[in-house]
Amino acid sequence: MTALTTKLPSRFLPVLATVVLFALTFGVGSGLYDGFASGQVIANLFIDNAFLIVLAAGMTFVILSGGIDLSVGSVVALSTMVTAAGLKAGWPLPLVIIAVLVIGSTLGLLMGLVIHKFDIQPFIVTLAGMFLARGLCFLISVESVSIKDSTFRDVATAVIELPGGVTITYNVIIALVVVAAALFVLHRTRFGRTVYAVGGNEQSALLMGLKTARTKVGVYVISGFCSALAGLLFSLYMLSGYGLHAVGMELDAIAAVVIGGTLLAGGVGYVLGSLAGVLVLGTIQTLISFQGTLSSWWTKIVIGALLLVFIAVQRGLIRERR
Amino acid sequence: MKNRLLWPLLALAALLVLNLVVTPSFFSLRIQDGHLYGGLVDVLKNGAPTLLIALGMTLVIATRGIDLSVGAVAAIAGAVTCVHIGASGDAGTAFAGMAIALVLCALLGLWNGFLVAGLGIQPIIATLVLMTAGRGIAMLVTEGQIITVNNDPFRQVGAGFLILPISILISLAVLGLVALTTRKTALGMLIEAVGVNPEASRLAGVRAKTIIWTVYVFAAVCAGIAGLMISSNVSAADANNAGLWIEMDAILAVVIGGTSLAGGRYSLTGTLLGALIIQTLTTTVYTIGVAPEVTLVFKAVVVIAVCLVQAPKARAALSFRKVATT
Numbered sequence: 001m002t003a004l005t006t007k008l009p010s011r012f013l014p015v016l017a018t019v020v021l022f023a024l025t026f027g028v029g030s031g032l033y034d035g036f037a038s039g040q041v042i043a044n045l046f047i048d049n050a051f052l053i054v055l056a057a058g059m060t061f062v063i064l065s066g067g068i069d070l071s072v073g074s075v076v077a078l079s080t081m082v083t084a085a086g087l088k089a090g091w092p093l094p095l096v097i098i099a100v101l102v103i104g105s106t107l108g109l110l111m112g113l114v115i116h117k118f119d120i121q122p123f124i125v126t127l128a129g130m131f132l133a134r135g136l137c138f139l140i141s142v143e144s145v146s147i148k149d150s151t152f153r154d155v156a157t158a159v160i161e162l163p164g165g166v167t168i169t170y171n172v173i174i175a176l177v178v179v180a181a182a183l184f185v186l187h188r189t190r191f192g193r194t195v196y197a198v199g200g201n202e203q204s205a206l207l208m209g210l211k212t213a214r215t216k217v218g219v220y221v222i223s224g225f226c227s228a229l230a231g232l233l234f235s236l237y238m239l240s241g242y243g244l245h246a247v248g249m250e251l252d253a254i255a256a257v258v259i260g261g262t263l264l265a266g267g268v269g270y271v272l273g274s275l276a277g278v279l280v281l282g283t284i285q286t287l288i289s290f291q292g293t294l295s296s297w298w299t300k301i302v303i304g305a306l307l308l309v310f311i312a313v314q315r316g317l318i319r320e321r322r
Numbered sequence: 323m324k325n326r327l328l329w330p331l332l333a334l335a336a337l338l339v340l341n342l343v344v345t346p347s348f349f350s351l352r353i354q355d356g357h358l359y360g361g362l363v364d365v366l367k368n369g370a371p372t373l374l375i376a377l378g379m380t381l382v383i384a385t386r387g388i389d390l391s392v393g394a395v396a397a398i399a400g401a402v403t404c405v406h407i408g409a410s411g412d413a414g415t416a417f418a419g420m421a422i423a424l425v426l427c428a429l430l431g432l433w434n435g436f437l438v439a440g441l442g443i444q445p446i447i448a449t450l451v452l453m454t455a456g457r458g459i460a461m462l463v464t465e466g467q468i469i470t471v472n473n474d475p476f477r478q479v480g481a482g483f484l485i486l487p488i489s490i491l492i493s494l495a496v497l498g499l500v501a502l503t504t505r506k507t508a509l510g511m512l513i514e515a516v517g518v519n520p521e522a523s524r525l526a527g528v529r530a531k532t533i534i535w536t537v538y539v540f541a542a543v544c545a546g547i548a549g550l551m552i553s554s555n556v557s558a559a560d561a562n563n564a565g566l567w568i569e570m571d572a573i574l575a576v577v578i579g580g581t582s583l584a585g586g587r588y589s590l591t592g593t594l595l596g597a598l599i600i601q602t603l604t605t606t607v608y609t610i611g612v613a614p615e616v617t618l619v620f621k622a623v624v625v626i627a628v629c630l631v632q633a634p635k636a637r638a639a640l641s642f643r644k645v646a647t648t
Contacts, residue, residue, distance in 0.1 A: 068446070114626065118633040121583055123388070123446060127570060128625035135619030142613045243615060251454050264447050297461030297561075304455025311443055311451070 014261025014310075014317070015273040021259075021306075022276050025283045033290045039166040045282040050171035051076065051230040051237065052281070055253040056260070056274040057182040058226025061219040063257050064186075066199040066266030067122040069220065071111065071129035072227040073249035075104050077242070078133040079231020083152075084145035084241025093151055101228045107133060108224020112217035126220075130250070137243030144242035147235060156236040171233045178229065182271040185222075195219060199266025255303055256281055259310050263317075280306070326580040329631060330595040333578070333624075337602045345609045357483040361605065369601030370489035371396070371548035373594065375568055376575035377493075377500055378541030380593045383576050385537050386517045386585025387438060387445035392545035392572060394456025395430050396565030399423040399546035400553030401463040404471050413475035420476070424546045430456070431542025435535035453569070460561035470558040480554030489551045496544065501590050510588075513537065517585030574621060575600050578628050599624075 030037030046053070055072050062069045079100045086096040111129045115122050147153070159167040186192035194215040197205040206212045234246060260277030262269025284302050288294050341348040341361070348361035375392050382389045406419030430452060437448035482488040504510030515523040516530045524530045548568070553559045577583060578599055579592025603624070607617045 114630075117635070118630060119635045120629045120633050124573075124577065124583055124625065124629055127573070128622045128629070130622075131570070131618040131625065132622035135616050135622060138613055138615035139619065142615055251450065254450065255454065258447070264444060295461070295466055297458040297466060300458030301455045301462070304451050304458065307454060308437075308451045311437075311447055312441060315441055315443060 011268075012270075014268075014313070015270050015276065017313070018260050018273055018276040018280060022280045022283060025280060025287065029283065029287045029290060036286075036290060039162075039164050041286065043162070043166045043168050043172070045279055045286065046172040046175065047169050048237075048285075049278050049282045050169070050175040051233040052249070052252055052256060052278045053175040053275060054178045054226050054230040054233060055249065056256040056278050057178050057271055058223040058230075059253045059257050060182065060260075060262055060269060060271050060274045061186070061195060062122075062223045063254070063262050063264060064199045064266055064269050065195050065216060065219045066202065067115070067216070067219065068126065068254070068264075069108075069111075069129075069223045069227075070123065070126040070250050071107065071133055072223060072230070072253055073246045073251075074130045074133035074137075075107060075224060075227035076231040076234050076246040076249055077137050077244070078107075079104060079228045080235045080238065080241040080245050081137040081140045081145065081243060082241070083232060083235040084147050085140050087147055087149040087152060088145060093149065097232060100232055101225060104228020104231065105221050105225045108220040108222070108227070109217065111224070112220030115220065116213055116216045122220075134243060137241075140243075141241075142243065144240050144244075146240045152236070153239065156239055169236075171236055174229070174233060178226065179271055179275055186271060191215060191218060196267055199268075201267070252281060252303075255307050258314075259306055261310070263314055264311070326589060327592055327595065329628075330578055330580065330592060330599060334595055334599050334602065337599065337606055341602070341606055341609065344606075348609065353485075356485060358485055361609070363487065365598065365601050365605050366490040367487035368605070369597050370487065370493040371551045371565075372568060372571045372575060372600060373490075373493045373597035374496060374544045374548040374551070375541075375572040376579075376593045376597045377497055377590070378537075378544030379569075379572045380576050380579070380581055380588050380590060381500070381504070381513060381537040382445075382541045383573075383581055383583060384513050384517045384585060384588035385534055386520070387534065387537070388449065388573065388583070389434060389538060389541045389545075390446065390449040390569050391430070391434060391452035391456055392541060392548075393565040393567065393569045394453050394460065395427055395542050395545040396549030396552060396568060397460040397559075397561050398430070398456055398463065399427050399549030400559040400564050401460045401469065401561050402426055403476070403550060404469040404553055404559035405463055407471045407473050407476060409472075411473050416473050416476040420479070420550055423550065424543055427542045427546030427549075428539050431539035432535065434542065435538035438538060439531040439534040457561060460559075460564075464559055464561045466561070468558055468560045472557065476554050477557055478554070480551040480556075489555070492547065492551070496547070497590060497594060504590075514586055514588065517588075571600055571621075572597075574625055577632075578624065580632070582632065 059069060059072060082100050082103060083096055086099060107129060111125050114120060115125045155170055159169060161167050186195065194205065194210045197210055198212050198215050202212055235241060238245065256277035257274045258264060259280055260273030262273060281303060285299055288296065288299055351358055351360040351362065379389060379392065402423040403419040406422055407415055434449055434452060437443045437451065438445050478488055480489050484491060504513065512528050512533055515528050516533050520530045549565055552564050575596035576593050578596035579589055581588040581592060603620055604617050607620060608614055
């Protein structure tokens with residue numbers, strides 16, 4: 001335990017920085033605007049970003065292993081489309097959910113296999129996956145399909161009251177369960193430790209006799225599964241399926257993971273950091289909407305600037321380690 | 323060299339034959355008001371921005387980099403020019419606007435170069451910053467509106483004709499210029515050297531960092547000119563949609579053309595073929611009558627096919643053909 005506490009500062013520094021940043025942005029908001037520092041605003045952060053939390057959790061696995069997944073936004077769109085089209089065709093809800101999750105995981109599996117078996121860069125393979133998933137959306141329908149299924153709508157609008165009058169949706173609970181599961185897998189299973197090892201140094205991991213192949217493919221399956229699940233949450237949030245949903249969401253997810261302190265080179269990072277990263281992005285959006293006169297495009301600029309700062313800090317950290 | 327271009331050439335030929343079968347009128351050319359019209363001319367005209375951006379991307383990829391920000395840079399160029407032109411209709415304002423836009427793009431390129439060569443950040447991530455923030459900047463310039471202009475000299479850049487569309491003439495001129503400066507001087511070899519091994523080339527006396535800065539600036543300026551074409555073609559600046567996903571098309575064109583994403587050898591002719599293939603593919607999907615959005619599925623199939631053909635492991639696995647002994 002003592003060894004852990006002495007190690008704590010440097011290992012957790014990036015995550016701590018993100019948490020501090022979240023506290024700061026939130027503090028600024030509370031200082032400036034009445035009603036900002038309410039439980040409901042915090043709850044809304046989770047409600048509005050539940051799908052992003054799930055995406056970022058999946059993306060964390062991929063980036064930790066030293067890869068990248070550009071297809072997640074498109075897989076979210078495809079999932080909303082399959083959900084909407086499936087429900088419209090009269091499929092039972094459980095079947096739709098299973099279909100969506102299987103499609104997402106299969107896409108991830110295929111991309112992972114191509115990346116691993118043929119040694120092609122993850123960037124270009126997942127780019128192809130991104131095209132494919134978006135194209136498939138439009139094969140189903142070019143128009144937006146609204147979801148009219150009553151059970152689905154009930155789940156979407158159902159609220160859970162927490163002590164203190166704060167309400168959340170089922171989306172939030174699912175997102176938090178995903179984060180907990182990700183934490184468990186990363187830190188308490190052999191697979192999770194192998195993910196860190198592969199990201200740290202693939203050659204060494206291989207020489208140590210770790211199952212690098214299974215791990216490298218596995219992270220893309222996880223990311224695909226998370227994207228599909230995020231797509232289901234997004235359908236609950238939007239109540240429609242559309243091929244142009246979630247355009248650019250892969251960038252938000254990557255940004256959240258990077259701001260959360262995960263090194264893009266792989267091997268270092270935490271799911272909780274990614275969660276904090278999503279909350280920072282959400283707070284910035286909330287701040288800008290509270291401010292009222294600043295336009296929404298400032299969000300993009302601020303996220304870009306934050307991304308830059310965190311990447312620059314990462315470079316500094318890596319140089320220091322060498 | 324010839325061998326590497328064989329596959330892209332075959333692919334382009336196959337696409338053109340497909341068009342001939344489906345729409346026989348595709349190849350008919352006619353001259354009207356001194357302009358050349360026809361399916362092939364449309365391919366050239368619409369493919370000009372992609373070709374231009376792909377040229378810049380080729381050099382960036384040759385140095386083992388990648389530039390994701392080109393779409394956003396293109397949007398910024400269009401936005402700046404249109405805002406500068408405003409309601410004016412005279413040539414001077416148009417040229418001043420375009421000059422300002424291109425200088426700004428060069429600065430954005432310097433910024434990318436600084437992140438990649440100066441700070442040593444991975445290119446994908448370094449340019450991701452501008453890709454994210456760039457659209458915001460473009461929105462800021464246009465204040466979130468779609469700015470329409472009515473300026474004839476400006477309209478010529480993207481929609482004008484000198485028998486052939488002016489846009490493709492510009493792109494081909496840039497292609498010629500790049501071919502001359504990189505293939506008739508040592509520059510091309512130096513770029514390839516940096517891509518093969520930056521550290522070794524630095525030790526050999528190549529100014530690797532300067533070269534990296536240069537290619538990013540060049541890529542950004544190319545993106546800027548392409549942005550001018552896109553916004554000039556519709557006489558409007560749309561910060562959200564101008565050049566959307568064009569970075570993907572450009573990367574695709576480069577990869578189809580046989581330039582490896584791992585850096586090193588590059589082929590400008592290959593990039594030209596790649597850009598033509600992509601545009602022909604898009605046009606073909608249109609003419610066949612499939613929803614244009616479905617093009618993405620075809621593109622995905624093409625990317626995977628091309629990557630598999632290029633990947634040494636895949637070749638070995640399929641014993642597709644003997645790995646070329648260069």
